[in-house]
Each structure stands twice: as structure tokens, then as C-alpha cells.
Amino acid sequence: MTLLITIFIFLLCYICGSFPTGYIAGLYLKKIDIRNYGSGSTGATNILRNVGKKAAIVVLVLDILKAMTGVLITKLIISNITSDILNPTWNPWLEILGGSSVILGHSKSIFLNFTGGKSVASSLGVLLILNPIVALGTLISFLITLLISRIVSISSIVGVLIANLLTIRSNEPLPYCLFMMSIGIYVIYRHRENIVRLSKGTEPKIGKKS
Numbered sequence: 295m296t297l298l299i300t301i302f303i304f305l306l307c308y309i310c311g312s313f314p315t316g317y318i319a320g321l322y323l324k325k326i327d328i329r330n331y332g333s334g335s336t337g338a339t340n341i342l343r344n345v346g347k348k349a350a351i352v353v354l355v356l357d358i359l360k361a362m363t364g365v366l367i368t369k370l371i372i373s374n375i376t377s378d379i380l381n382p383t384w385n386p387w388l389e390i391l392g393g394s395s396v397i398l399g400h401s402k403s404i405f406l407n408f409t410g411g412k413s414v415a416s417s418l419g420v421l422l423i424l425n426p427i428v429a430l431g432t433l434i435s436f437l438i439t440l441l442i443s444r445i446v447s448i449s450s451i452v453g454v455l456i457a458n459l460l461t462i463r464s465n466e467p468l469p470y471c472l473f474m475m476s477i478g479i480y481v482i483y484r485h486r487e488n489i490v491r492l493s494k495g496t497e498p499k500i501g502k503k504s
Contacts, residue, residue, distance in 0.1 A: 314403050314406050317336045331343075333487070341353045358415050361419025365392050389469070412450070413480060
């Protein structure tokens with residue numbers, strides 16, 4: 295039964311995360327496939343540069359909300375399963391599974407041939423449910439770095455590093471710490487091309503085309 299519950303949560307949250315918000319915005323507002331423009335990402339930053347500010351805000355909010363929804367659904371499922379069916383010690387691991395599945399769906403959407411965004415907004419959405427204080431600290435560090443550098447990629451990388459430090463300082467359970475470590479590695483990996491451009495000094499700032 296535990297295996298069935300695990301598979302169900304993974305599939306449900308993955309489909310939720312796969313909803314192609316940025317792709318739909320580009321298609322309906324500009325009649326473009328956003329994956330063929332700029333960085334190729336379906337995230338809010340690429341939408342900002344190639345579709346517009348209002349569309350980027352909507353995409354950002356929806357990407358955060360779909361991630362929050364995935365984790366909330368996971369929590370709801372867990373809360374309605376009795377302890378004789380599911381050992382409570384599995385709960386934090388299943389919450390992490392739900393969050394990870396949403397993030398995976400966002401970056402490797404089944405509706406977009408396994409392409410998507412870079413998982414920063416969806417990671418923030420997951421954090422807002424798992425630990426709002428860590429999420430707030432992460433957001434503040436992102437905004438301060440963005441204000442100073444005006445570069446989204448470096449702000450995102452700083453954000454996930456701060457999130458890891460705050461998670462450890464918060465004495466969160468092992469599944470949460472492992473989750474944040476994995477997400478940090480994943481987000482940095484998804485920004486590998488940005489890191490190359492940063493090293494060359496060619497990474498675009500906010501307000502400039504990529």
C-alpha cells in the first residue's frame with residue numbers, strides 16, 4: 295500500500311508541476327514558442343524578456359502556486375491515511391517526494407517533451423509550504439542580490455544556497471535537509487549555461503534581451 299501511495303503522489307504532483315504556464319503565456323500573448331527565444335526556459339525571467347512584464351508576473355505567481363498546490367495535496371493525502379495503512383515516519387519523506395515531483399514536472403514537463411523552466415519559482419512555492427520562514431529568508435536574499443547585481447541567475451543561485459543554510463540552522467528533519475541539498479544542486483545544474491555566461495561577463499541583466 296505504501297508503494298501505491300508513493301507512486302500516486304509522484305504522478306499527481308508531477309502532472310501538477312508539468313502545467314506549462316510560461317509556454318501558454320508565450321503562445322497566446324505573442325504566438326510564439328518561448329522555448330525558441332532567449333534562454334529557452336519557460337520560466338518568468340525568459341517571459342519577462344520576450345513577452346512582457348505583466349505576463350512574467352502572472353507566470354511567476356502561477357508557477358509558485360502550482361508548486362504550493364502539489365505539496366498541499368500531498369499533505370492532504372497523508373492526513374487522510376490512517377497509521378495502520380501508512381507509518382507516520384513516512385510523512386516527511388512523502389512531503390518531500392511531492393515537492394520534488396512538482397519541481398521535476400516544472401523543469402521537465404510531460405506536455406513540453408520534457409522541457410520547461412529552471413525550477414526557482416517552483417522551489418520557492420514548495421518552501422512556502424514546508425517552511426515559510428526559510429522561504430522568506432530565501433526570497434529576501436534573492437531580492438537583495440537582484441537589487442545589487444540585476445542578474446536573475448546569480449540571484450537564484452544565491453537564493454538556493456541561503457535556503458540550504460537556513461534549513462540547516464532551523465534544525466529541520468533529515469528529509470527536508472536532503473531535499474534542500476538536492477534542490478540546490480539541481481537548480482545550480484539547471485543554471486549551468488548561465489554560470490558560463492557569468493564567467494565570461496555576458497550574462498544579461500534585467501531589462502536586457504538574453
